[in-house]
Amino acid sequence: MRLRHAAGAAFGALTLLLTIPASASAAEGQFQYTVTGLDGHPLRVVLEDPPSEQCITLPEVADPSASSPAHSPRNRTDERAIVFSEPDCTGREFALRPHTGYGTERLELRSVVFVRAE
Structure with a gap:
């Protein structure tokens, strides 16, 4: 009987782990x-480890x-960056290789x- 409960608990834990x-x-x-910039001069902006x-x-x-x-x-970055000419990733696009x-x-x-x- 204890073996059945242990197996059930292990299965439940595995299921929970897979759903997280x-x-x-x-x-x-x-x-x-x-x-x-607001003063008309160029300003370099950095995104660190972007999603x-x-x-x-x-x-x-x-x-x-x-x-x-x-x-x-x-x-x-270590990923390809696809830049877009408009907000919300619309408009013309251009791909920049990693690194x-x-x-x-x-x-x-x-x-x-x-x-x-790829």
Whole structure:
């Protein structure tokens, strides 16, 4: 009888373990981009270990009617960064490879998503 209860408890624990969501994964490293500061000078912004598989609208440039887009992205994370010209990961897109991907001042962005490199 005790063996049956122990097996039931072990099965219940395993089921509970499998139903608990895994912690969110993150791209390891830095993603950098440049925005125009309030004083008109360029300002470098850094995202440290950004979340994976989640659209990130860059807060400094989220409103197209109130700000110029960010530019000059540098992907120093271990995942591919896909940058978008509009908020909410819409508009034109461009992929930056892991570790060394970058864009010039002409590459404008307002949002980004990080995905595992294939």
